Amino acid sequence: MLHQPITVAGVEVFPLCDAVGPMGDAIRRPLPQMFPGGHHGESDEWILHFHCYLLRDAAGRTVLVDTGVGPRDSPAASWAPVPGALGAELARVGTAPEEVDAVVITHLHSDHASGAVVAGAPVFANARHVLQRAEIDAAGEAVLDHVVRPLGERVQAVDGGAEVLPGIRVLLTPGHTPGHQVVQVGDLVLTGDVVLHPVQLEDPRVPYLYDADPELAAATRVELLDRVRAAGGTIGTAHFAEPFTRIV
Numbered sequence: 001m002l003h004q005p006i007t008v009a010g011v012e013v014f015p016l017c018d019a020v021g022p023m024g025d026a027i028r029r030p031l032p033q034m035f036p037g038g039h040h041g042e043s044d045e046w047i048l049h050f051h052c053y054l055l056r057d058a059a060g061r062t063v064l065v066d067t068g069v070g071p072r073d074s075p076a077a078s079w080a081p082v083p084g085a086l087g088a089e090l091a092r093v094g095t096a097p098e099e100v101d102a103v104v105i106t107h108l109h110s111d112h113a114s115g116a117v118v119a120g121a122p123v124f125a126n127a128r129h130v131l132q133r134a135e136i137d138a139a140g141e142a143v144l145d146h147v148v149r150p151l152g153e154r155v156q157a158v159d160g161g162a163e164v165l166p167g168i169r170v171l172l173t174p175g176h177t178p179g180h181q182v183v184q185v186g187d188l189v190l191t192g193d194v195v196l197h198p199v200q201l202e203d204p205r206v207p208y209l210y211d212a213d214p215e216l217a218a219a220t221r222v223e224l225l226d227r228v229r230a231a232g233g234t235i236g237t238a239h240f241a242e243p244f245t246r247i248v
């Protein structure tokens with residue numbers, strides 16, 4: 001699906017729609033179980049979008065935020081609509097994989113990290129890959145083998161807030177996973193899986209079944225959304241149907 005870019009603080013932000021579809025049976029549950037206490041409408045079906053974002057600054061430098069569900073045989077294949085369209089989406093916005101200067105992986109779940117390494121080879125060969133050290137430390141052997149180890153020296157492990165390019169920062173936002181991070185540019189925050197579904201905008205305390213630490217995730221979500229709201233800002237989400245949501 002074609003989503004329009006926006007420009008924030010001199011940085012162009014292109015939403016890349018990697019995939020669209022419901023969760024596979026392996027982990028799908030009715031929405032009231034997925035988001036307990038949320039205000040759900042008639043529909044019980046959650047059609048997820050899987051968005052990555054390409055940031056391009058005034059100097060032409062690029063940062064890719066998340067790498068999508070990956071190819072047909074990706075670790076996400078058990079539950080997500082593979083293969084992802086990230087490569088075609090990047091081409092659509094005029095960027096080749098080897099031109100990406102930095103990749104931010106918000107967290108190591110298979111729908112965010114599986115496009116980074118395909119058939120054992122790094123896809124964004126010239127990019128450093130920014131990950132929180134806490135996320136790497138908490139990762140299981142399978143994801144270390146599939147993603148982190150093949151990236152080798154391309155991994156840039158950071159602890160908490162760090163600048164990726166001038167004006168483009170990552171912030172540690174734990175809870176969904178121990179080392180989850182978001183990306184901030186101007187008054188825009190790319191929220192990864194801090195916010196998964198619009199019911200969590202209505203009530204940020206609504207947990208998500210697959211949060212590693214639901215209480216911490218809720219506290220992080222409340223704090224982050226309060227801060228974006230105070231700034232009159234916008235979030236760019238991974239799984240909403242529309243990539244950008246102004247927080248009021």
Ligand SMILES: [Zn+2]
Nearest residue numbers: 107109176193
């Ligand atoms: Zn996740």
Ligand SMILES: [Zn+2]
Nearest residue numbers: 109111193238
């Ligand atoms: Zn996700």
